Amino acid sequence: MPYFDGTTGLLDRSVFISEEIYEEEQRTIFRRCWLFVGPANWIDKTGAYFVSSMGETPILVWRGADDEPRIFVNQCVAGDGAIARRERGIADYLACSCHGLSYGREGIVTGQAHLHAVAVPRVAIYKGLIFASFDPNAAPLTAYLGDFAWYLDMLVDRREGGVEACGHAAFRWEVDANWKVPAETYAGDAYCESTLHAATNMATGSLSPSNLDQGLQISAGSGAMAVLTDPTLYQPSAVVSAYEQSVADEVEARLGRDRARAMIPLVGTLFPNLSFDWRTRSLHVWHPRGPTRTEINTYCFADAAAPDEVKDAMRRSCQLHFGPAGLRSADQVEPWSSLTKRSGSLLAARTALNFQMGMGHELKRNLPGRVSDLFSEMNQRHFFEWWESRLTDEREPIAAIAQSMRIAPPYVAD
Amino acid sequence: MEPGAQTPVERQFAVEQFYYNEAAMLDSRNYAEWFKLFAEDIHYWMPVRRTMTSNELAKEFTQPGSIAFFDDDYTALGARVRKLETGYAWAEDPPSRQRHIVTNVRVVRDDDDELEVESNFHLYRTRLNSEEDNWLGMRRDVLRKVDGSYKIANRKIFLDQTVVLSRNLSNFF
Numbered sequence: 077m078p079y080f081d082g083t084t085g086l087l088d089r090s091v092f093i094s095e096e097i098y099e100e101e102q103r104t105i106f107r108r109c110w111l112f113v114g115p116a117n118w119i120d121k122t123g124a125y126f127v128s129s130m131g132e133t134p135i136l137v138w139r140g141a142d143d144e145p146r147i148f149v150n151q152c153v154a155g156d157g158a159i160a161r162r163e164r165g166i167a168d169y170l171a172c173s174c175h176g177l178s179y180g181r182e183g184i185v186t187g188q189a190h191l192h193a194v195a196v197p198r199v200a201i202y203k204g205l206i207f208a209s210f211d212p213n214a215a216p217l218t219a220y221l222g223d224f225a226w227y228l229d230m231l232v233d234r235r236e237g238g239v240e241a242c243g244h245a246a247f248r249w250e251v252d253a254n255w256k257v258p259a260e261t262y263a264g265d266a267y268c269e270s271t272l273h274a275a276t277n278m279a280t281g282s283l284s285p286s287n288l289d290q291g292l293q294i295s296a297g298s299g300a301m302a303v304l305t306d307p308t309l310y311q312p313s314a315v316v317s318a319y320e321q322s323v324a325d326e327v328e329a330r331l332g333r334d335r336a337r338a339m340i341p342l343v344g345t346l347f348p349n350l351s352f353d354w355r356t357r358s359l360h361v362w363h364p365r366g367p368t369r370t371e372i373n374t375y376c377f378a379d380a381a382a383p384d385e386v387k388d389a390m391r392r393s394c395q396l397h398f399g400p401a402g403l404r405s406a407d408q409v410e411p412w413s414s415l416t417k418r419s420g421s422l423l424a425a426r427t428a429l430n431f432q433m434g435m436g437h438e439l440k441r442n443l444p445g446r447v448s449d450l451f452s453e454m455n456q457r458h459f460f461e462w463w464e465s466r467l468t469d470e471r472e473p474i475a476a477i478a479q480s481m482r483i484a485p486p487y488v489a490d
Numbered sequence: 491m492e493p494g495a496q497t498p499v500e501r502q503f504a505v506e507q508f509y510y511n512e513a514a515m516l517d518s519r520n521y522a523e524w525f526k527l528f529a530e531d532i533h534y535w536m537p538v539r540r541t542m543t544s545n546e547l548a549k550e551f552t553q554p555g556s557i558a559f560f561d562d563d564y565t566a567l568g569a570r571v572r573k574l575e576t577g578y579a580w581a582e583d584p585p586s587r588q589r590h591i592v593t594n595v596r597v598v599r600d601d602d603d604e605l606e607v608e609s610n611f612h613l614y615r616t617r618l619n620s621e622e623d624n625w626l627g628m629r630r631d632v633l634r635k636v637d638g639s640y641k642i643a644n645r646k647i648f649l650d651q652t653v654v655l656s657r658n659l660s661n662f663f
Contacts, residue, residue, distance in 0.1 A: 163540045163652075243556035245538040249654035272580065279573035371653060376557060391557060396566055401536065401559040403573055406581035407660035413657055 079467075080460035085435050085453065086428035087460055089419040092254040097467070098367040105348050105466050106131030108211045109298075110220045112350040112361055113137055115241035115375060116201050118164065120143055123181060126164040128362050128373075130208060135196060136160045136170075137206060140181040145201065147208050148183050148193035159193060163242060203229070203238030204380060222297025223444040224346060230303075230335045231354060234327045238378035242357075242391040247374040247399035253347055253361040253412035254419075255370045256463065261412070262343050262351030262360065264302035267433070272411065276403040280396075283309050289447035291342060293434070295458035296445025301344025304453070309339045310355065315389040318383060334443070347462050349451045357390040358398045368416050374398050374405075389424035431456045498597075505607055506595050508640050513590035516662055529634055529641040531550070534567050536560040536647040536663065543600065551648065559659060560647065570662075581660040583648045586617040588661050605633045606641065615661060623656040625649060629663065 079088040079097070091097055113128045119139040123387040127150055128135055136150040136159055139235050150158050155174030171178040178186040185191035192259065197212040207217050218225055232239045261268070269284035270277070285291055304310055312320065320327075326335035341354035349362040357378055363371040376394035378387040397404040418424050434452025441447040448454040496504065515524040528534070536559040537551040552558055562570065573579050577596035591612040599606035608630050617622045647663045 162542045162546065165546065243552060245540060245552045245557050247557070247559065247654075248536065249658075250654065251657040251658070253657075275573045275576040275579035278576045278578070279569045326618055341586065388555070392561065395557055395559070395561055396569075399557075400654045401659035403570065406660040407579065409657040410580045484649075 078463050078464055080431075080457075082234045082457060082461050085356075085430065085432035086456055087431060089424045089427070089429050091460075092257065092416050092444065094119075098348055098364070100467055101364065102131055102181055102185075104469050105463070106133075106210075106364065108209065108214065108469060109218050109348055109466065110198075110200070110207045110209045110214065111348070112359075113206050113208050114246075115239075115377065116145070116204050116206050117165055117240035117380070118244060121166060123166045123168055125160060125167060125307045127162075127169075130196065130210065131364055133210075134158065135194075135208070138181055142421050145206060146181070146183060147196040147199050148179075149196070151194070152177055152179075153191055153193060154185075156195075158413055158475065177379065184225050188454075195441065203232040204240050204377070205232065205238075212414040220298055221346070224297035224299030224301075226335075226444050227294060227296055227341075228299065228346065229457060230331060230339070230341050231352060232377075233330060234336075235323060235330070235379045236382040239377045240380040242376040242394075243388045246346050247395075247402075248398040251413060252368055253409065253416045254368055255345060256459075257412040257415055258360065258362050258370065258372070258408070259345050259347070259351060260348055260456045260459045261408070262353075263300040263345040263459045264343060266291060266293075266302045266342055268449045272407055273404055275407065276397070279403065282311060285450055286343075288451040291450035292339070292439070292441070293448045293450060293455045294443065294445050295455050299344060299346040300455035300458050302342040302450060303339040304341060304342050304450075307340060311352055312355070313389050313393060316393070319386045320342050323379075332351070347459065348466075353404075356393045356397045358394045360398070367430060374402075430451070431460070443455045448483060494566050501597060501600070501605075502595070504598060505605065505640070506592075508633070509592045509595060509609060513592055516590050517588055519574075519585055519588075521574055521662075525568065525571045527642050528564065528567065529636075529643040530564045531643060532562070532564050532567060532645070534560055534647075536563040536649060536659075539649060539652045541652050559649075559654075566619070570634075579660075581658050586615045586616070586621075586661065589614045603635050605631075605635070605640070607631045607633055611663060613657075613661060613663060621657070625656070625663070626660075627663070 079091050080345055100434050111130045114126055114137055118126045122139055122143055125136055128137060134150040138146055140146055152159055152172035154177055155172045157172040159170050159172060159179050162215040168176045169180055179193050183193035183195050196210060198209040198214050200207050200217040202217060214379040239321040266285050270286055291302055291304040293302050308484045343353050351360045357376055359375040359377055361373040365371050376391045378390045401407055403470045431453040432446050439447045512527055538550055538557055542550045574582055592609050594610040596608050597605055598608055611629055613625045627649040630646040631642055633640040634643040
């Protein structure tokens with residue numbers, strides 16, 4: 077029996093609380109997929125590093141003497157301690173506090189060339205975003221993205237140089253929800269805009285879509301997103317609006333009319349666990365921390381080529397709406413937590429979660445992927461079909477991973 | 491009596507009473523009255539805290555101009571208050587039960603027209619059935635002397651957490 081039935085649009089709620097499914101996700105999805113680990117501009121100097129995580133695994137992203145980014149499991153191979161004990165910095169060497177093993181930027185222990193930090197075998201930078209995979213045989217990142225790359229570029233490829241994070245910190249907070257709930261919500265739930273965010277919209281004078289023809293849901297490759305086609309619903313600040321007008325021709329030259337003018341990104345998810353809100357230039361990562369716990373990391377991003385005052389305006393917009401104190405975040409986590417908690421009850425176990433909205437009403441458009449009205453759950457169905465196909469991947473488990481990670485591989489630009 | 495003519499003991503009493511009244515407004519969710527305590531040039535700010543080793547503790551908190559949990563001017567803080575009064579702010583409706591404890595109040599600077607005051611806080615919250623949160627930290631305020639009382643002209647809130655261990659920060663500090 078599948079957990080998600082694409083023909084009926086019904087989901088077994090146990091996927092949000094089951095320990096077994098959670099552990100299987102760690103073995104398959106978070107081992108095989110490409111995962112977002114952080115912004116490339118956080119390692120803009122030789123020796124710069126920051127800590128992050130891939131699934132539950134703590135990692136260290138470090139720029140080498142050859143200026144290539146390497147990623148290591150942030151755990152000494154011979155002792156108990158972490159290699160990097162603070163969240164970011166610049167260093168030629170990092171020493172474990174247990175036995176003093178000193179790791180160079182290539183991951184090799186000083187004076188003991190046979191000892192290496194466990195290196196994550198695949199690293200790729202995509203237009204300012206660093207991704208990595210534990211699977212040495214993973215297809216290149218661009219193949220993994222598939223048709224979603226065309227849409228992702230609406231956010232990250234508007235100008236030369238891609239995007240960068242504003243500021244050297246992310247919002248980090250832990251919530252009592254399964255990681256898939258925010259991931260599927262962000263895959264394109266515009267339906268919640270006028271109710272869940274009613275208070276925020278009233279307090280800030282923001283508009284929300286009220287008709288299903290004011291935008292589209294799009295499912296493509298390893299991602300899904302909602303776009304607005306009614307430009308009156310997009311209300312950036314005066315500073316951002318002036319900036320966007322000033323670069324509109326340049327953006328159109330890079331992306332073409334459809335992606336530069338006809339569609340405005342709203343929200344989306346690159347599977348498994350990277351989501352975005354375009355209006356506030358926010359990136360969210362949903363790190364699994366147990367079946368019913370998620371650590372959210374939120375980054376503000378902007379075109380790398382944007383002037384500082386524009387980056388500052390985007391940062392202000394991101395932090396007013398997102399992060400633990402964010403106007404939108406505060407209300408979002410309520411239903412995510414509630415759905416997770418209630419999935420454990422006996423009644424919930426017998427009542428499938430309904431994702432039927434918009435079934436049989438896909439639209440014919442000359443766009444990559446599948447397209448439906450803005451108010452639909454096509455994207456949520458796409459997410460769970462994708463999730464289940466990856467969860468039940470029949471290939472051999474990555475048994476050789478420890479061996480293959482003994483030696484830091486050269487950086488391969490996918 | 492003008493605040494400036496107070497003895498240190500009277501000043502301490504006045505500042506503590508100001509904070510106790512503020513805490514009572516927040517505990518009873520009287521946000522409209524609470525908002526009146528702020529000067530129109532308020533900067534209400536809670537930076538992000540990061541784990542750093544002792545030799546780099548100066549970089550523990552993000553700096554003004556970088557990302558922050560709260561980074562509100564008068565307009566943004568007013569939007570937060572308006573949001574809570576709409577009846578649709580689901581994170582606080584049903585409202586959480588909150589208790590603000592303010593202690594260790596120290597006047598660290600006393601100019602002619604402003605005080606700088608540090609205090610510790612403990613905010614206890616329960617919500618719905620079983621949700622429970624504790625936040626402890628330090629505030630550094632600039633209190634402007636206005637009409638025999640104070641307006642909060644600047645508030646810096648330093649929370650004793652890096653990864654925030656609650657589902658939101660939907661209350662005020």
